[in-house]
Amino acid sequence: MDESIIREISAEKLPLLEEKSTLNELKEKSILIDIAQETQNEPGLSKLSQDELMEKVENILLERIKTGERRANFQLGLFYYEQEIYDKARIYFDRAKDYDYQALFMLATMLYDGLGCNSEQKLGVEYLKKIAMSDSNKVKHIIHAAQYNIGRAYFQGYGVERQSDKEAEKWWLLAADDGNPKASVMAQTVLGMFYSREDSMDLQKAFFWHSEACGNGSVESQGRISHFNDVNILASQTECLPGYICKGIAMGCFYYARCLQEGHGVKQNKEEAKKYYSKAYQYDPDICARLQGLTQHGVI
Numbered sequence: 001m002d003e004s005i006i007r008e009i010s011a012e013k014l015p016l017l018e019e020k021s022t023l024n025e026l027k028e029k030s031i032l033i034d035i036a037q038e039t040q041n042e043p044g045l046s047k048l049s050q051d052e053l054m055e056k057v058e059n060i061l062l063e064r065i066k067t068g069e070r071r072a073n074f075q076l077g078l079f080y081y082e083q084e085i086y087d088k089a090r091i092y093f094d095r096a097k098d099y100d101y102q103a104l105f106m107l108a109t110m111l112y113d114g115l116g117c118n119s120e121q122k123l124g125v126e127y128l129k130k131i132a133m134s135d136s137n138k139v140k141h142i143i144h145a146a147q148y149n150i151g152r153a154y155f156q157g158y159g160v161e162r163q164s165d166k167e168a169e170k171w172w173l174l175a176a177d178d179g180n181p182k183a184s185v186m187a188q189t190v191l192g193m194f195y196s197r198e199d200s201m202d203l204q205k206a207f208f209w210h211s212e213a214c215g216n217g218s219v220e221s222q223g224r225i226s227h228f229n230d231v232n233i234l235a236s237q238t239e240c241l242p243g244y245i246c247k248g249i250a251m252g253c254f255y256y257a258r259c260l261q262e263g264h265g266v267k268q269n270k271e272e273a274k275k276y277y278s279k280a281y282q283y284d285p286d287i288c289a290r291l292q293g294l295t296q297h298g299v300i
Helices: 003-007 031-038 050-066 071-082 086-096 101-113 121-132 143-156 165-179 185-194 203-215 219-238 242-262 270-283 285-296
Strands: none
Touching (some): 050 071, 071 086, 101 121, 101 143, 121 143, 143 185, 165 185, 165 203, 185 219, 203 219, 219 242, 219 270, 242 270, 242 285, 270 285
16 A cells, blocks of 8 residues: 555544543543542632643642552643643653553553654554553453554554554454444444455455444544445446446546646636545545655656
């Protein structure tokens, strides 16, 4: 697959705990909400400015760390991460990584992507595999996200022995968990894309995985699945392979988008051009990437 397409596959974010009955398993969907709920009765808190509130939250968490509350290390790391203060976030995730799998997950993705630090992809993958291979109950809500990110590493060929589509497919299938809505929906969508590409084409599998992801709320799969019925109808009428129909439609969409963008033979309409570039990518991302490369070199 073209390098530009590979780079577009992003990491899956930390799935946070669902609400439980115990105080130890409170939601942490936003550290600001979490702290606000716990301190809602403090006088004057509602009158603080945004900057003052941030400072207040930071000081609360630092004080909790001083008193030995271990959960606060992960919370403070998450607080800094949400504010995009990645260098400080890494410090506190690192401090909590040996006893908090959520911190280990966050540290792993930061190391892999080089957020707040030099990229250490091999170590990042090592930490992700530690989560993926753990039988602890504490990893249940993040294991599929870890599996997805390991598959991403093998697909991109970073932090692993060698690039391997086979290993990427294996880990994504684990992450997708037969379409389980509580598993990695990103893995389900990516498998739909994976089976639509030339090197691993299987349109029946592509349709299955986009259908599963679509049912689980994937907007990207919802956009892609609408094209499958049209392609199958054309294939049955023309006896042409569905994969080549997708390539032809993608090329047509891309060239028409280029005409719209530059005003060649049609009235210039850059907004409409964006729609057709998007359609070209949906039908065949490889063709779209190759044509984009030719465009950048002035061939088209």
